[in-house]
Amino acid sequence: MVKHLNKMIRDKAAGMTKLGTSGGVLTAERFGGLPLKNWLEGSWPDGAEAITGETIHATIWVRNTFCHACPIGCGKAVEVTEGPYAGVSGEGPEYETLSGFGGLLLIDDLNAIVRMNDLCNRYGMDTITTSGVLAFATEALERGIITVEDTDGIELAWGAPEPAIRMIERIGRREGIGDLLAQGSRAAAEALGAEACAFHVKGLELPYIDPRAFVDMGLDYATANRGACHMESPSYWRGYGMNWPGWQDGARDRFEGGETAARLVVEFQDFASVFNPLGLCKFICKGGIAPAHVTALVNAATGWTWEPEDLMAAGRRIFDFKRQINLDLGVTRADDTLPARLLTHPRPSGAAAGNLPDLDEMLRHYYRLREWDEEGRPHVSEH
Numbered sequence: 001m002v003k004h005l006n007k008m009i010r011d012k013a014a015g016m017t018k019l020g021t022s023g024g025v026l027t028a029e030r031f032g033g034l035p036l037k038n039w040l041e042g043s044w045p046d047g048a049e050a051i052t053g054e055t056i057h058a059t060i061w062v063r064n065t066f067c068h069a070c071p072i073g074c075g076k077a078v079e080v081t082e083g084p085y086a087g088v089s090g091e092g093p094e095y096e097t098l099s100g101f102g103g104l105l106l107i108d109d110l111n112a113i114v115r116m117n118d119l120c121n122r123y124g125m126d127t128i129t130t131s132g133v134l135a136f137a138t139e140a141l142e143r144g145i146i147t148v149e150d151t152d153g154i155e156l157a158w159g160a161p162e163p164a165i166r167m168i169e170r171i172g173r174r175e176g177i178g179d180l181l182a183q184g185s186r187a188a189a190e191a192l193g194a195e196a197c198a199f200h201v202k203g204l205e206l207p208y209i210d211p212r213a214f215v216d217m218g219l220d221y222a223t224a225n226r227g228a229c230h231m232e233s234p235s236y237w238r239g240y241g242m243n244w245p246g247w248q249d250g251a252r253d254r255f256e257g258g259e260t261a262a263r264l265v266v267e268f269q270d271f272a273s274v275f276n277p278l279g280l281c282k283f284i285c286k287g288g289i290a291p292a293h294v295t296a297l298v299n300a301a302t303g304w305t306w307e308p309e310d311l312m313a314a315g316r317r318i319f320d321f322k323r324q325i326n327l328d329l330g331v332t333r334a335d336d337t338l339p340a341r342l343l344t345h346p347r348p349s350g351a352a353a354g355n356l357p358d359l360d361e362m363l364r365h366y367y368r369l370r371e372w373d374e375e376g377r378p379h380v381s382e383h
Helices: 002-012 014-030 045-051 053-059 095-103 110-123 127-142 161-173 177-181 185-192 215-223 258-272 282-287 291-302 308-328 340-344 359-370
Strands: 061-065 075-079 089-091
Touching: 002 014, 002 282, 002 291, 014 045, 014 053, 014 075, 014 095, 014 282, 045 053, 045 095, 045 110, 053 061, 053 075, 053 110, 089 110, 095 110, 095 127, 110 127, 110 161, 127 161, 127 177, 127 185, 161 177, 177 185, 215 258, 215 359, 258 308, 258 359, 291 308
Parallel strands: none
Antiparallel strands: 061 075, 075 089
């Protein structure tokens, strides 16, 4: 079974093998989904092209890297050989890293982004959170909410890599304002009175698929159990045109909300919930793996006789149980929301210009489909 599915995965995920997730940067820009200037701008084609996976492959790529027994090998070892960052080598930046340090900060210097990624790896810092915090601080400084004195003399600015690199160092060492920024956007915003500049859900910084371009992702971010997370429901893959015959197929209008988006998110959340317990990588879905395939693997490994519906039901129980834990810890329906800018300010240009997600409508359908009450509480006892 593994040999059979590995061949299918290798064939269908060839693009991931060549470029990894970084190949998605230019595609996201073309779809109007690449967050720019702390979610303020709409298009950045030249900047995106300078930092995408194709550019990495042509300039600094050394070899592919693989997790154990992986048929894809989406990791990229890179080495910078010239310029001020010459000598930096190691794991190459992923889509989220390039989008965060690139688009969100308007930095189109690929080698500088490699340096930022390397620093985060060495300090043990997440690149989504770090880039989100830097964008928060940059906008707060630009708007006069904080001053250069507050940033220890570091003049953060859009498109400027060196100040960002210096601030990453201070965050990693928890020096000066870096000690506050190390607590994340929510804590920093509360301390500085700059909530309008902070982009998080339940304290976790948003990943870099704009819900104004893929409205279902707005619902996912709002309801994902660990806060804004693109891997609790990578439903935006459908918006890019991906299909799984017999499970998710046909055309998908990425701007359509309502019950259609809610059902899509529920199904992806339930399916994604079984991957970590089973020790599977969600990227095999890009190789065509659907619930029926995972069910066949489970049955082959255990001798069970599950149907795909049993697998999805297990995923739903897992998701509901996590939700109940969050509720017990004080999370409420009020936390199922998005930063105000994403609900009220459309992108000014690009392929998603003018669009906003109707989160309230999607949430109503979502709670009903999950059989939660109006306050977002699951009926766990029924499971």
